[in-house]
Amino acid sequence: MSNDLIQTNTAKLTAAFATALVVADTQIHDDLAYNSIKEWDSTAHMLLIAELENVFDVMLDTDDIIDMSSVAQAKAILGKYGVAF
Amino acid sequence: MSEQAPVSLITGASRGIGRATAMALAKAGHELILVARDAAALKQVQMECQALGALVSIHTVDLTDRDAVTALFRQLHTELQNKGLSNLVHCAGQMQDSLLTMTRLADVDQLLALNVTATVQLCQLASKLMVRHKAGHLLLLSSKVAESGSAGQAVYAASKGAVSSLVKSLAKELGPTGIRVNAVAPGFIETDLTAHYNEDKRQQLTAQISLRRLGQANEVAAVIQFLCSNDARYITGHILAVDGGFSL
Numbered sequence: 504m505s506n507d508l509i510q511t512n513t514a515k516l517t518a519a520f521a522t523a524l525v526v527a528d529t530q531i532h533d534d535l536a537y538n539s540i541k542e543w544d545s546t547a548h549m550l551l552i553a554e555l556e557n558v559f560d561v562m563l564d565t566d567d568i569i570d571m572s573s574v575a576q577a578k579a580i581l582g583k584y585g586v587a588f
Numbered sequence: 589m590s591e592q593a594p595v596s597l598i599t600g601a602s603r604g605i606g607r608a609t610a611m612a613l614a615k616a617g618h619e620l621i622l623v624a625r626d627a628a629a630l631k632q633v634q635m636e637c638q639a640l641g642a643l644v645s646i647h648t649v650d651l652t653d654r655d656a657v658t659a660l661f662r663q664l665h666t667e668l669q670n671k672g673l674s675n676l677v678h679c680a681g682q683m684q685d686s687l688l689t690m691t692r693l694a695d696v697d698q699l700l701a702l703n704v705t706a707t708v709q710l711c712q713l714a715s716k717l718m719v720r721h722k723a724g725h726l727l728l729l730s731s732k733v734a735e736s737g738s739a740g741q742a743v744y745a746a747s748k749g750a751v752s753s754l755v756k757s758l759a760k761e762l763g764p765t766g767i768r769v770n771a772v773a774p775g776f777i778e779t780d781l782t783a784h785y786n787e788d789k790r791q792q793l794t795a796q797i798s799l800r801r802l803g804q805a806n807e808v809a810a811v812i813q814f815l816c817s818n819d820a821r822y823i824t825g826h827i828l829a830v831d832g833g834f835s836l
Contacts, residue, residue, distance in 0.1 A: 541831075546764045546765060549715075549719050549765055550719060550720075550722075550765065551721040552716065552719075553716055553720035554720065556665070556716065556720075557594075557720050560666075562661065562662050562665050562716075563656075565712070
């Protein structure tokens with residue numbers, strides 16, 4: 504996997520989180536977790552899942568949606584769908 | 589077909605209320621995704637809707653097959669691309685007439701699998717397609733008996749009661765994302781589901797209906813068409829009886 508592709512995917516993931524949570528890119532880091540900031544509430548989580556599915560052209564299983572509780576978890580789960588970080 | 593045409597997915601589209609809804613939405617300019625188990629009947633409805641000028645795709649799917657339903661939405665996810673799914677109209681359902689003591693638990697499982705579990709899965713998958721556009725509408729079919737109960741239809745009534753509860757809860761949960769959720773609650777409508785009723789039963793039921801006649805599938809479809817229209821954009825969490833006054 505090329506570094507360029509990994510960087511692109513990381514940028515796409517950051518942009519997807521920033522769009523769905525309506526926060527600045529600089530607020531997106533691996534430790535950011537569901538419900539740890541007021542912007543990442545249950546409604547934003549639904550928008551986030553839709554945004555990630557759209558950006559990476561995947562359809563996440565329900566178990567993966569339940570487990571997607573942080574940015575780091577999102578990277579790990581998307582890895583199962585062939586998205587490298 | 590304009591690019592702005594609403595895209596509506598209709599289950600149970602091969603007959604009855606589903607078929608009538610397909611025809612009504614085709615006339616109203618919707619692009620249609622029709623789903624049913626009966627491939628031949630579905631093809632016929634496709635041709636009839638196309639004759640009305642609609643763009644129509646058909647998918648033969650058993651809605652109790654969870655993997656098949658997931659596969660359908662994977663396909664739609666790809667095919668729709670940046671187009672939103674405007675409406676899910678979930679008409680597929682099963683009726684069961686049996687007294688409590690004569691109800692097999694295996695039949696209960698089968699009924700709940702279609703009327704409840706498949707409904708939840710469809711709402712899950714359709715809402716994911718809708719939420720990215722922050723707009724969409726889930727239209728489910730409840731029944732008059734969900735509210736009033738019906739001797740000899742306890743499990744069917746319970747399954748439709750679950751649908752009504754689902755509508756109200758999902759309207760609250762999905763409203764902030766721009767998705768509306770409604771249901772129609774038909775009374776006694778002349779469809780395949782009720783074709784086995786004998787003349788005595790029909791007369792007995794007719795006597796209880798304020799308008800003194802049975803309903804037709806296109807009369808339910810007309811209400812569904814309204815709820816799927818922009819005129820109904822401020823209506824959510826509503827279960828609209830279409831029963832000729834049966835529930836009074």
